[in-house]
Amino acid sequence: MAYPVSPLASPFPDLPPIAGAVPRVARAGYKDWDRCDLTYVELDAGTTVAGVFTRNVCCSSEVELGRENLRQGQARALVVNAGNSNAFTGYRGREAVEQIMEQVAAHIGCPREQVFVSSTGVIGVPLPKDKAREGVAKALTAQPCSWEDAAQTIATTDTFAKGATATAVVGGKTVSISAIIKGSGMIAPDMATMLGYLFTDAAVEPAFLQQCLSAANVRTFSCITVDSDTSTSDTVLAFATGKAGNAPLASFDSPGADAFAAAVHDVCRQLAHLVVRDGEGASKFIAVTVTGAVSDESARKIGLAIANSPLVKTAIAGEDANWGRVVMAVGKAGEAADRDKLSIGFGGVWAAREGLPLADYDEAPVAAHLKGQDVTIEVDLGLGDGQATVWTCDLTHGYISINADYRS
Amino acid sequence: MAYPVSPLASPFPDLPPIAGAVPRVARAGYKDWDRCDLTYVELDAGTTVAGVFTRNVCCSSEVELGRENLRQGQARALVVNAGNSNAFTGYRGREAVEQIMEQVAAHIGCPREQVFVSSTGVIGVPLPKDKAREGVAKALTAQPCSWEDAAQTIATTDTFAKGATATAVVGGKTVSISAIIKGSGMIAPDMATMLGYLFTDAAVEPAFLQQCLSAANVRTFSCITVDSDTSTSDTVLAFATGKAGNAPLASFDSPGADAFAAAVHDVCRQLAHLVVRDGEGASKFIAVTVTGAVSDESARKIGLAIANSPLVKTAIAGEDANWGRVVMAVGKAGEAADRDKLSIGFGGVWAAREGLPLADYDEAPVAAHLKGQDVTIEVDLGLGDGQATVWTCDLTHGYISINADYRS
Numbered sequence: 001m002a003y004p005v006s007p008l009a010s011p012f013p014d015l016p017p018i019a020g021a022v023p024r025v026a027r028a029g030y031k032d033w034d035r036c037d038l039t040y041v042e043l044d045a046g047t048t049v050a051g052v053f054t055r056n057v058c059c060s061s062e063v064e065l066g067r068e069n070l071r072q073g074q075a076r077a078l079v080v081n082a083g084n085s086n087a088f089t090g091y092r093g094r095e096a097v098e099q100i101m102e103q104v105a106a107h108i109g110c111p112r113e114q115v116f117v118s119s120t121g122v123i124g125v126p127l128p129k130d131k132a133r134e135g136v137a138k139a140l141t142a143q144p145c146s147w148e149d150a151a152q153t154i155a156t157t158d159t160f161a162k163g164a165t166a167t168a169v170v171g172g173k174t175v176s177i178s179a180i181i182k183g184s185g186m187i188a189p190d191m192a193t194m195l196g197y198l199f200t201d202a203a204v205e206p207a208f209l210q211q212c213l214s215a216a217n218v219r220t221f222s223c224i225t226v227d228s229d230t231s232t233s234d235t236v237l238a239f240a241t242g243k244a245g246n247a248p249l250a251s252f253d254s255p256g257a258d259a260f261a262a263a264v265h266d267v268c269r270q271l272a273h274l275v276v277r278d279g280e281g282a283s284k285f286i287a288v289t290v291t292g293a294v295s296d297e298s299a300r301k302i303g304l305a306i307a308n309s310p311l312v313k314t315a316i317a318g319e320d321a322n323w324g325r326v327v328m329a330v331g332k333a334g335e336a337a338d339r340d341k342l343s344i345g346f347g348g349v350w351a352a353r354e355g356l357p358l359a360d361y362d363e364a365p366v367a368a369h370l371k372g373q374d375v376t377i378e379v380d381l382g383l384g385d386g387q388a389t390v391w392t393c394d395l396t397h398g399y400i401s402i403n404a405d406y407r408s
Numbered sequence: 409m410a411y412p413v414s415p416l417a418s419p420f421p422d423l424p425p426i427a428g429a430v431p432r433v434a435r436a437g438y439k440d441w442d443r444c445d446l447t448y449v450e451l452d453a454g455t456t457v458a459g460v461f462t463r464n465v466c467c468s469s470e471v472e473l474g475r476e477n478l479r480q481g482q483a484r485a486l487v488v489n490a491g492n493s494n495a496f497t498g499y500r501g502r503e504a505v506e507q508i509m510e511q512v513a514a515h516i517g518c519p520r521e522q523v524f525v526s527s528t529g530v531i532g533v534p535l536p537k538d539k540a541r542e543g544v545a546k547a548l549t550a551q552p553c554s555w556e557d558a559a560q561t562i563a564t565t566d567t568f569a570k571g572a573t574a575t576a577v578v579g580g581k582t583v584s585i586s587a588i589i590k591g592s593g594m595i596a597p598d599m600a601t602m603l604g605y606l607f608t609d610a611a612v613e614p615a616f617l618q619q620c621l622s623a624a625n626v627r628t629f630s631c632i633t634v635d636s637d638t639s640t641s642d643t644v645l646a647f648a649t650g651k652a653g654n655a656p657l658a659s660f661d662s663p664g665a666d667a668f669a670a671a672v673h674d675v676c677r678q679l680a681h682l683v684v685r686d687g688e689g690a691s692k693f694i695a696v697t698v699t700g701a702v703s704d705e706s707a708r709k710i711g712l713a714i715a716n717s718p719l720v721k722t723a724i725a726g727e728d729a730n731w732g733r734v735v736m737a738v739g740k741a742g743e744a745a746d747r748d749k750l751s752i753g754f755g756g757v758w759a760a761r762e763g764l765p766l767a768d769y770d771e772a773p774v775a776a777h778l779k780g781q782d783v784t785i786e787v788d789l790g791l792g793d794g795q796a797t798v799w800t801c802d803l804t805h806g807y808i809s810i811n812a813d814y815r816s
Contacts, residue, residue, distance in 0.1 A: 058739030058747040088735045090748060090764045123732025124765045227718045228636075229733075230740035310635045310718070311811055318812035324531025325637075327496045331466030332638035339466040340498060356498040357532045397808050403719055404726035404804070 006184075008277035008285050008373060008393070009160040015147040015178040016165060020044035020241025021199040023150040024142040028135025030083035030121065030128070036153045038132075039080040040139035041199070042108070047241045049075035049116065050210035052217045054234035060087035061094040062117050063233060065101070069113045073206030075239055076110040079136065080154045080195060081119040081127060082182075087232040089126040096127040100136055107140050118195050118235050120156055120182065151180040154195055157402070158184050158278050164270035168202075168263035170256030173246040175202035177263055181236075181271040184226070184278040194221070196236040196271050202260055203242035205250045212264045213238045220268035223300060223390040226279040227399070228308040238264065276391045281398025284316055286391065288377045293386030298335045303390035305333035306377065313395035319370040321363060323351040330379060341382030346370065354382065414592075416685035416693050416781060416801070417568040423555040423586040424573060428452035428649025429607040431558040432550040436543025438491035438529065438536070444561040446540075447488040448547035449607070450516070455649045457483035457524065458618035460625045462642035468495035469502040470525050471641060473509070477521045481614030483647055484518040487544065488562045488603060489527040489535060490590075495640040497534040504535040508544055515548050526603050526643050528564055528590065559588040562603055565810070566592050566686050572678035576610075576671035578664030581654040583610035585671055589644075589679040592634070592686040602629070604644040604679050610668055611650035612657045620672045621646045628676040631708060631798040634687040635807070636716040646672065684799045689806025692724055694799065696785045701794030706743045711798035713741035714785065721803035727778040729771060731759040738787060749790030754778060762790065 021043055025036040051070050053063045069075075079100050086093045097117050105112040119127060151161040163180045183194030198213075213236065221236060242248065249257050277285055288306050293299035306312055309329040315322035323344040330337050340355035347369030351361050369375065375394075429451050433444040459478050461471045477483075487508055494501045505525050513520040527535060559569040571588045591602030606621075621644065629644060650656065657665050685693055696714050701707035714720055717737040723730035731752040738745050748763035755777030759769050777783065783802075 056736065056739035057745050058735050058750065088732065088747065088750075088760070088763065088765075092764075123735060124760065229717050229719045229736060232736055232739055309637050310807070311637045314808055314811035317808070320812075324493075324496060327466050327531060328464065328637060328640055331464035331640055337465050339496065342466065342496075352496070352532065355496065356500075357496075395808065396812070397805055399718070400722055400725070400803065400805050400808060403722035404728075 005159045006278045006282055008282055010274060010277060012148050012151065012161050012163055013165055015163050016176045018176060018178050018199040018241060019201045019243035020047060021239060022144045023147060024139050025145050025149055025153040026135050026139035026142050028081065028131045030081060030131060037082040038135040038139050039150050039153045040136070041078040041150070043076050043239055044241050044243065045076065047075050047239050048073055048204055048206040048209050049237060049239050050206060050213040051235065051237040052213060054231055056230050056232045058088060058232050060085060060119065060233045061097045062086060062119050063235060065097055066116055066235060069116060072113050074114050075116055076108050076114040077104045078197060078237065079104060079115065079117045081132065082121060082154055082156050084119055084121040084125055084127050085123050085233050086119040086127040087123045089124065092126040096129050096132055099129055100132055103133060103136050116237060118233070120195055120233055123232060147178050147180055154180065155182045158182050160278060162271065162274040162278065164267045164274070166263040166266045168256065168259035170202055170246040170249065170260050173244045175200055175244040175246060175260065177267050179267045179271055181274060183275040184280050194231060194234045194275055198238040198264065198267055200240050201244040202240050203244065203246050203248040204240040205248055208249050208251055209238055209240055212261045215261065216265040216268040220265065220272040223388065224272045224276050225304060225307050225390070225392050226276065273391060276393050279393035280402045281396040282393030283396050284373055284375050284394040286316055286375045286377065286393060287389055288392070289389045290379045290381065291387040292381040292383055294336045294384040295386040296388055299386040299388035300390065302330055302333045302335050302379065303388050305329045306379065307390045307392035310395055313392065316370065316375055317394035317396045321346050321351060321366045321370060326377060326379065336383060337381055338383065343380040343382065345378040347376055348378065413567045414686045414690055416690055418682060418685060420556050420559065420569050420571055421573055423571050424584045426584060426586050426607040426649060427609045427651035428455060429647060430552045431555060432547050433553050433557055433561040434543050434547035434550050436489065436539045438489060438539060445490040446543040446547050447558050447561045448544070449486040451484050451647055452649050452651065453484065455483050455647050456481055456612055456614040456617050457645060457647050458614060458621040459643065459645045460621060462639055464638050464640045466496060466640050468493060468527065468641045469505045470494060470527050471643060473505055474524055474643060477524060480521050482522050483524055484516050484522040485512045486605060486645065487512060487523065487525045489540065490529060490562055490564050492527055492529040492533055492535050493531050493641050494527040494535040495531045497532065500534040504537050504540055507537055508540055511541060511544050524645055526641065528603055528641055531640060555586050555588055562588065563590040566590050568686060570679065570682040570686065572675045574671040574674045576664065576667035578610055578654040578657065578668050581652045583608055583652040583654060583668065585675045587675045587679055589682060591683040592688050602639060602642045602683055606646040606672065606675055608648050609652040610648050610657065611652065611654050612648040612668070616657050616659055617646055617648055620669045623669065624673040624676040628673065628680040631796065632680045632684050633712060633715050633798070633800050634684065681799060684801050687801035688810045689804040690801030691804050692781055692783050692802040694724055694783045694785065694801060695797055696800070697797045698787045698789065699795040700789040700791055702744045702792045703794040704796055707794040707796035708798060710738055710741045710743050710745070710787065711796050713737045714787065715798045715800035718803055721800065724778065724783055725802035725804045729754050729759060729774045729778060734785060734787065744791060745789055746791060751788040751790065753786040755784055756786065
């Protein structure tokens, strides 16, 4: 955590322990640094798992093997390496991941497919097997630690540790979710892969857990961007230990399923926002809400075109209500839009309505809104019922300093 | 031209006069500045025209009317307004363009469809009709000027005037092309729309002129990017006055057609490179060559994913041979790629071959190459015969300063 803490940082919340999920950390020494960099979470037998992964076709072996492991739906352990992403390292990288899976499986006495591994850090350097073996051995026998320790250990260029929690009442039982994440680009390779982990004591069938996670993903992680660059290693996994004693959730027909799905969505949204709040060089948190699109997916794509536009992001950094740049971004998105039905606003104040600048547009409240840390942009397309909100940060000199000075 | 001249600037070349195409400039006073900002080029009867326009769906009235005018294939005049893009101004903006078309058509005595108008500058402010009328009146009777004067007058945030020329022998006659362009983002609205104009004394049928321009466009203007933001007003027009006395070119079967098409391509490539060389904040000119793709179009899309990646562009700014970021950009492009066949190089030196970092990779020559102003990135996908080269500039603090400090 070499950079100054983000001005948008949040304090780490109180995350409750999750019965059946015990985190431990150790020093593998993947880089020349004086900190723990290997996280191990042991999961009780019967834990179910769901996951979503990067769509980058140059993905890491960790992502490939994670996708394969997911098919059997059960998990006994999670291992996260920080400091080396092990991406683009061919068969040597894959062997290192398989070695970790086998080492942990032998210790627990489970199939190796139930051990999930993630790595984050520099691309193109095979994960050193000796350091991994020693680090895992230390972690297997280390004292249990807090979720905050685990959140710090999975971090790389993050400037603050990130966690979120929610509860739901399921069939009369209160279930908890504790979750951690790292990333300061969603969306930035090398040292800024997004890795997120949710742990719950709820009993949930794997298929329904996947359904909840995938649905939440579409409206949370898939709606954030720092710099439009999609990592080779992005991973979010959800583990359900079943210790809360509820009747297992199998579908939305199960009592409490809605409450549980809402809690998963809530936690994912919190985590996604934390990543944006630690966006490289961020000084403002920006929510872009698009309404009146032909579909929700179209609204999301237009929102991301705005949120990824360097000209929109630099305008917000400069506290400039430059709605012409928003018009440009809507038009380049490749989605249905009609210039003469388009309305644009900032902080809830319309600057242009139905294709024309407002004659009585008062810029004073908008200028005041843009001076704050939390900025909203509203776009109404006037075409249909589709809507979406996406989140991003501004583009500042800090981003250039971090990424032009960083040496691979 | 408020910013320091780009370190990548080229001197303005000697552009020959084109018989039948006479440029003039005047002061319309679209902004509070002390310079000419209205360009008028009168074209002799019989001049043919071709054009390519932005695909931004929020395009300006100038672009809409230009597309319509193009259908009849003849041109008698070009008017370019600098300082106001007239985009997103609804019916009021359209009326201003129609007024200019009618004023010029009445002066020349031609159908208004033969008057082409472009505007570049701030979005959302209707072009003031009174200033336009007075400016056009002055320009119609002004002394003819040089192509360099015209290039300076169409410019806005450009830091240097841009022109290019080429000749071809067509049926025993030497024909010339003189061309000017403005833009310092291809691809940046407000004050950085790309507008380009080619004038030739060759006799060319409109359909074949369009064929030549469209073909050149795909491999030149469509292969450059400064910041991924597509303007609402981008326009390139080609005018052929027919004064060279060659037999009119109607297709590739006409003698000299290949030479003419090559000259058009050559001029378009020169113009496209000049825009990148004036990219906002640029300190390095980057050529990305992609080979081994499944198609040329796939190669172009992968090249643009690399050229638009803020992480790749900041790495080059930092003179960092960070090929992991190139891997990431290839993978996120959404095109066919196989991580284990991918090779990446800088300045002609491979850093990774077929999915693995090179064991004997010598970074010294690459580091020396990256210190220069002209940088090349080579990507071989190992899949097919598709190839493309795209051009961009690096992403520096200069870009942030220009765009975060600019006030709409």
